[in-house]
Amino acid sequence: MAQAQGIARKIARVKQSGKGTAGSSGSQLIRRTSATFNKVSETYENNEIADHQQSTGSNEGVYATTGQVEGLLSAGTYAPEFACLLRKDFAATSAITGMTIAVAGSGPTYTITRSAGDFLTGGIKIGDVVKLTAGSFNAANLNKNLWVVGMTATVLTVVPVNGAALVAESGITSASLAVPGKKAWVPTTGHTSDYYSYEVWQPDVPSSELYVDCKTVQADISVPATGNPTVSFSIPGLSRVNGSSQVLTSPTAATTTPVLATAQGLISLNGSLITVTSVDISISGNVNPGEAEIGSKSRSDHQMGRVMVSGSFSAKFTSTAIQAIRDAQTPVALAVIVAADATAAADFVTFVIPAIKIFTDEANDGEVEIIRTYQWTAQIPATGGASLSNHQTIVSIQDAQAA
Numbered sequence: 001m002a003q004a005q006g007i008a009r010k011i012a013r014v015k016q017s018g019k020g021t022a023g024s025s026g027s028q029l030i031r032r033t034s035a036t037f038n039k040v041s042e043t044y045e046n047n048e049i050a051d052h053q054q055s056t057g058s059n060e061g062v063y064a065t066t067g068q069v070e071g072l073l074s075a076g077t078y079a080p081e082f083a084c085l086l087r088k089d090f091a092a093t094s095a096i097t098g099m100t101i102a103v104a105g106s107g108p109t110y111t112i113t114r115s116a117g118d119f120l121t122g123g124i125k126i127g128d129v130v131k132l133t134a135g136s137f138n139a140a141n142l143n144k145n146l147w148v149v150g151m152t153a154t155v156l157t158v159v160p161v162n163g164a165a166l167v168a169e170s171g172i173t174s175a176s177l178a179v180p181g182k183k184a185w186v187p188t189t190g191h192t193s194d195y196y197s198y199e200v201w202q203p204d205v206p207s208s209e210l211y212v213d214c215k216t217v218q219a220d221i222s223v224p225a226t227g228n229p230t231v232s233f234s235i236p237g238l239s240r241v242n243g244s245s246q247v248l249t250s251p252t253a254a255t256t257t258p259v260l261a262t263a264q265g266l267i268s269l270n271g272s273l274i275t276v277t278s279v280d281i282s283i284s285g286n287v288n289p290g291e292a293e294i295g296s297k298s299r300s301d302h303q304m305g306r307v308m309v310s311g312s313f314s315a316k317f318t319s320t321a322i323q324a325i326r327d328a329q330t331p332v333a334l335a336v337i338v339a340a341d342a343t344a345a346a347d348f349v350t351f352v353i354p355a356i357k358i359f360t361d362e363a364n365d366g367e368v369e370i371i372r373t374y375q376w377t378a379q380i381p382a383t384g385g386a387s388l389s390n391h392q393t394i395v396s397i398q399d400a401q402a403a
Contacts, residue, residue: 002204009202011035011069012251013080016195019301022212022241023197027248031077031255033230034070037200037211039063039240062292062299065211067198067235072228073221073338075181075347076401077255080196081233083184084216085285086307086395087191090182090402096122099177101132102170103141108273109149110166112156112177120153120387126271127335127352127390128179129161129398131345135175138167144344145180147337149268151389159266159273162342180345182403185396186307188385193304198235199248210247213238215302217287221351225277229260229338236287239298257340257347257401264339264346267313270325270332277371279313279336281351283395309353309378309395317370323361331355331379333390350398354390355381 014027042061050056071078083089100115112132124130128148132141144164150157160166196216200209214237223229241247267276286305293300313334315322325332334356339348360375384392 004202004205004207008204009200010251012199012201012248014197014248015080016197016213019195019213022210022247024248027199027251029251029254030069030071031074032069032071035068035200037065037067037198037209039065062297064289064299065214065237065240067211067214067233067237069233069235071231072259073231073349074255074259075257075340075349075399076403077257078231078233079182079184079399079402081216081235082219082397082399083192084194084196085219085283086184086186086397087193087285088184088187089192090184090399092182093123093128093179095133095176095178096124097134097176099175101135101172101175103137103166103172104168104170105166107165108159108163109157110146110160112146112158114154118153118387119151119156120389124148124151124156124179125352125390125396126151126333127268127350127396127398128183129181129337129348129350129400130156130158131178131180133176133178135172137172137175138169140165140167141169145339145346145348147266147350149273149335150271161264161266161337161339161348162344162346164344179398181398181400183396183398184402185391185393188392196235197248198237199246201246201248203246206244206246208243208245208247210241210243211237211239212241215285215287217285217302219283221281221283223262223265223279223336223338225262227262229262229265236289236302238301255401260338260340260347260349262338264342266337268333268335269322274315274322276313276315279311281309281311281336281353284308307394310376312373312375314371314373317363317372322358322372322374326358326361326374329357331357331381334376347400348398349400352390352396352398353378354384354393355379
C-alpha cells in the first residue's frame with residue numbers, strides 16, 4: 001500500500017465560470033509552504049435518555065470545506081487569491097507617452113516633473129511603482145522602479161526602490177512613463193464574485209480531492225526585518241468531490257518568480273519614509289457560511305460581508321512623531337513595498353492603505369533598544385478615485401507579475 005507523501009502532493013487552482021461549475025481548463029499549480037484542505041461537518045449529539053443509560057450516537061448535519069494556504073510572498077504567485085479577496089480583477093494602468101520631463105533631487109527622494117499634462121488624469125496614484133521607459137534620459141534614470149510617495153498634477157515625488165541615485169536632467173522630450181505589472185483594489189461599485197476550485201492530487205495513492213466553490217476570505221501578510229515575507233490565505237468552499245483520477249489534468253506550472261526580500265522593503269507613513277522592524281497586514285472579507293436548508297447536506301452559498309483591513313508595525317523609538325499621529329486620531333496613509341532584489345527593475349508587490357488610524361503605541365523595556373508597536377485599523381478614505389491621488393478604497397495591491 002502506497003504512503004502519501006507531502007512532497008508528492010500537487011495543489012492546483014482553477015477559476016470557475018460561476019458557482020457550481022467546477023471547470024477543468026486554465027488551472028495552475030500553486031507554490032506553498034503548506035496547504036491544507038478539509039471537509040468539515042456539523043455533528044449533533046442525540047441528547048436523549050434511554051433505559052440502557054448510554055448514548056444513542058450522533059448525526060451529521062451540513063458540511064463545508066476549509067482551506068489554508070501558506071506561502072512566501074512572490075510576484076504573480078498569489079494574484080488570483082488577492083483578486084478574489086478584493087473583489088476586483090487585476091488591471092493594467094496605461095502608459096503615459098509624449099511628455100517633456102525634468103528629473104531633480106539628491107535622494108532619497110526625487111521629483112519627476114512634466115512640462116504639461118496631468119499625472120492624475122493619467123491614472124497615477126500615490127503608492128504606485130512607475131518607470132521612465134522612453135526618452136533620451138541618462139541610463140541611471142531609465143527603466144528603474146520608482147515608488148511614488150507624493151504627487152501633484154505635474155510632479156511625482158519618487159524613491160528609487162533599489163536605493164540607487166537618479167541623475168538630474170531637464171527638457172527630456174518624447175518621454176514615456178509606465179506602471180509595471182497590474183493593480184487591484186476593493187472597488188466602490190462593480191464588485192466581482194469569483195469562485196475557484198482547488199484540487200489536492202496525491203498520485204502516490206492515487207487520490208483526488210476537488211474542493212469546489214471556494215473563495216478567498218482572508219489574507220494575512222507578514223514582513224519581518226529578518227526572514228522572508230509570508231502570506232496566509234483562508235479559502236473555504238461549499239463541497240468536496242473525492243476520486244482516484246486527477247481532475248485538473250494539465251495545470252500550468254507554478255510561478256518561478258523569486259521570493260521577495262525584506263531587505264528590499266520600504267515603508268511610507270503619511271507620505272514620509274519610516275524605518276520599521278516589522279509590519280503585518282490582515283485583509284478580511286468577513287465571508288461566512290450561508291444559511292442551512294432542510295434536505296441539503298451543504299450550504300448553497302457564501303454570505304458576503306464588508307472588507308476590513310487592520311494590522312500593526314513596530315519601530316525603534318527615535319521620535320514622538322508617530323505617537324503624535326496616534327494621539328491626533330487623524331487618518332493617514334500607510335504604504336508598503338517589498339522587492340525581490342536590488343536590481344533596477346526587480347519584481348515587487350505593494351500594499352497601499354490610504355487611511356489608517358493608529359490606536360496603540362506600546363513599548364518594550366529592558367537592556368535592549370526600545371521598540372514601540374503600533375496597532376492600526378483601516379477605513380475607506382473620504383475621497384479618492386479618477387483624477388485624484390488615491391483610489392477610494394480600503395486597500396490596493398500592485399503586483400509586478402500579475403496576469
